[in-house]
Amino acid sequence: MLIDDLRAVLPEDRVTADPDVLRSYAHDEAEWAPYTEPAVVVRPRSAEEVQATVRQCLANGVPLVPRGAGTGLSGGANAVAGCVVLVTDRMTEIKEIDPVERLAVVAPGVVNDDLRAACAGHGLWYPPDPASSPWSTIGGNVATNAGGVCCVKYGVTRDYVLGLQVVTGTGELVRLGRRTAKGVAGYDLAGLMVGSEGTLGVITEITVRLRAQRSPEATVAGYFDSTVAAGEAAAAIRAAGIVPSALELVDRHCLAAVDAWKNMGLSADADVVLLGRSDAPGAAGEHEAAVMLECFEKAGATFAVQSSDQTEADALFAARRLAYPALERLGPVLTEDVCVPTHLVPEMLARIETAAERHDTQIANIAHIGDGNLHPLLITPAGDDAARRRAQAAFDDIVADALALGGTVTGEHGVGLLKQPGLAEELGPAVLELHHAVKNALDPHRILNPGKVFPDVRGVNSDE
Template sequence: MATYRHDEAEWAPYGTPLAVARPRSTEEVRTLVRWCVSHRVPLVPRGAGTGLSGGANAVDGCLVVSFEDLAEIVEIDPAERLAVVRPGVVNDDLRAACAERGLWYPPDPASSPWSTIGGNVATNAGGMCCVKYGVTRDYVLGLEVVTGRGEIVSLGRRTAKGVAGYDLCGLMVGSEGTLGVITGITLRLRPARPPERTVAGHFDSLVAAGEAVSAVVASGVTPSALELVDRHCLAAVDAWKKMGLSTRAAVVLLARVDTAGAEGDAEAARVRDCFRAAGATWADHSTDAYEADALFQARRLAYPALERLGPVLTEDVCVPRALVPEMLSRVERAAARHDVRIANIAHAGDGNLHPLILTPPGDDDQRTRAQRAFEDILDDALALGGTVTGEHGVGLLKRRGAATELGPEVLALHHAVKQALDPHGILNPGKVLTSQRT
């Protein structure tokens, strides 16, 4: 059971489960929930374990419910542009199946080759496309859920519209398994889109790259992706994968535009001009499709590449897009203040930053300083009107930050919802919410 004890969150506490179950049907999940209710055993749902906040971490004596065997694509309906899947379906597998029918499922977290749709729903995952196409919540039409009482319920709808009752389906998205166990998911799909144009820019500093992001936002162009990756990340990926990546620039911005025809050409040119006006040392359209794909692949591989070098404490703050330069500056100041090394990747186009705090293995002093920098970055994001988590979830690592962001009155509402839907307190206990006394 050792591999089921925790997700990828560095230093998030975890316990030893009583058992691991791999159900193959909704009815089996209901049986498991009812058994846990009867015996007051905590139940921790688990997807692929790629989470970065400790949301899937076991507690001592719990039942871990893994959805690896509940991984069927039940239906893809081209006429209604929807898919029905089980929670263990891998994100990229769904995207490939949709593409065969001329359809597209947009949410694409960096972990899309490994992460599951159930986990994506549990954390309301985003990804590179979300700057233009939105996050997981925007694509969830309906859910099949086993409640904390052991009842199977259907939430949401299959229709394009529907306002009957409260949006309990939306409530489940991002709840990290604390309000119900998701066993079926109905997703909205989009038609396949035109080919993308790629624009790249090199910058001497994080702040200059942030100014370029603000300039793109102000220009009125909505790119299909606008990603930031720094030299530390590119060097780590290249050392691992030998992709021939250049590390001459301190920071690289990667943009894509998927508007068709001449309008798309004009938008790509405006993005390039924004990069140049913000001080890029080099910026242009990428005419080499292999090179462009390699850069975006490097962006996806940045976290696992850095993780090979030692423990990585991963941030996930999101701030108003106009304040991206200021937030990047504060990240740099946090690194200097605590004498830690911070690499940076970001979904820069929607203000979602992922500072990666690097520590040498076994260095307890560095670990303490890294954790202090982590908390300072959360506080800085809140001070700028942002949030402590854009897409990774609260889990265990950000309960203090989430409580500060929500405030006591809103936190009390959360506890009331939790009590109503999980009256026995068995569903993923200790995650997301701090104590009622906070």
């Protein structure tokens, strides 16, 4: 019935129930997050086709799970029983780049790096740059409020979303936000959609703010004997009043995994490598690089240098982006995403080390350390259930420690399925009720991505 109804309102190639296709769209990259196979996959090409799909889901009382490229790490795109998975990967048009107003209008399936490349041709830059930028889509980035390497200075996706076109939970196609540089008319409903993980509406178009292309970056690298020492260097940079364009931590486990995979010839002589960058123009950039170098040395760096080889510097940052897929080759990886106040980063890194020891779990570390967003990567041997249980216990301890330090359970990956218990603890009952009220107002039939972010009466079935 559902498939026939969808095929009646959509072109034939948009709808499939092929079992192989259903399996390929059943889940994102979150390790151990529950999922089941969807009933149908729909791959629309227009906002009107998205609207038609939502209306058929409403008519049939069927849940709908929006999905971009499936690069998420929290289970936010995982299929639930009997659902339609709506995939935006065919909605790839860059509709407009306006150099005067410094904005772009794009469909949700546009890949992050493709937008950045198109903007560069106009002397413009779209800053949000998650590690998945070669593959993740702007729609998915908006759904999770993605960050990235440069967000320490330039902010996250929410800071660049001006307007959205959205299909609501009642099947209405609406425009939210604006194109103007300023505007305070009504509630910020566009901002509300950013980070909502498909639970409040299906995004069909995004208008983003752009910046002018920036100056070439100066790169500083430092080797440290511990993550705690590297955290102290990062805190010192912040205390010195420097806001780097990037400040990233990568440990030797990550570098070794990338080297084994890509044969990049990276050094793994240190336990931790700290990478800092400044894009301030001219002498200001040289000053910022010199201050970062001094902070590295005073925090106990065993080696610190300002790179004079741009290729080498770019290779280190490329390794940072490749760390997660490289580690995945070693076995299942459960990825954390906690964020703490920047002055407490050394303490949080020490607590992560303690959690690894307490639960006998290997934890590799990468981090947007400049803004306190840490990504411990909990690695387990394939098929080792005891190791999986220990890793999950360490995961829970890390979440609890982040909250104890005044932090948050997710800096940029989203809540999805994995972070629901931590979210409830972070927000508390009264604030949770406010969230439920918003959900009920915008999705009164509760068909949009049920069971994600907050527990839902539908639940999620698993075939794992």
